[in-house]
Amino acid sequence: MVQRARRGVVFTGAGISTECGIPDFRSPGGFWTRYKPIEFSDFLASAETRLEAWRRFLVIRETIAGAAPGAGHRAVADLVRRGHVARVITQNIDGLHEAAGIPRERIIEIHGNGTYAHCLACGCRHEIDWVKEEIARKEKPPACTSCGGIVKSATISFGQAMPEQEMADARAATLNADLFLAIGSSLQVFPAAGFPVMAKQNRTPLVIVNREETGLDGLADLVIRRDIGEVLAALVARIESR
Incomplete structure (x- = not known):
């Protein structure tokens, strides 16, 4: 699915950063x-x-x-470099996607x-x-x-309006995606969790990688409940071997 993608979107939550020491x-x-x-x-x-x-x-x-970028951040950066992922939408405020080498213009920080x-x-x-x-x-x-x-x-604090430009960019990226990867998010916090729902409504394949069950597992085409860094590193290694 990733190898076929050319306009993939990666949506990340706190789970991708926990291995970096960020709770x-x-x-x-x-x-x-x-x-x-x-x-x-x-x-x-x-x-x-x-x-x-x-x-x-x-x-x-x-x-x-x-904190420094972990295996998950580095793998996502690799997928961006290889042209499989066009944009990264993140709920995280840690700046680790950019630190991993993803160009700033490819990252949409919806929580600041x-x-x-x-x-x-x-x-x-x-x-x-x-x-x-x-x-x-x-x-x-x-x-x-x-x-x-x-x-x-x-x-973005509790009760503060979501950033208009970032939300518009995230919506446009989601509607343009040919694959949506939701990684390390419980997918229970809205409006952020609305983007994978939007992807499915647009008939875009949805993959969820998270150690715990999420609120949207029933919508996904594929759910992987394992260590995020391990799964993504293995994915990149498999792509490299082909």
């Missing part, structure tokens, strides 16, 4: 089960809440910053990117190290150096 924050015992998520409206309303949100994010950031911050008013980019220094120095949430606006990690 699945939604799983039992994960970050969001220990801390009640901070809603976007609360983030905007209170400086005290913004400071707490930043403190939590910096804990997550330490985990992301020390946690490797930098930006101003919600003017869009000016701010580095996370700068944010950390500002908080340590002033004991209050950072303000944009350009316009004084609210600075937030470039991720």
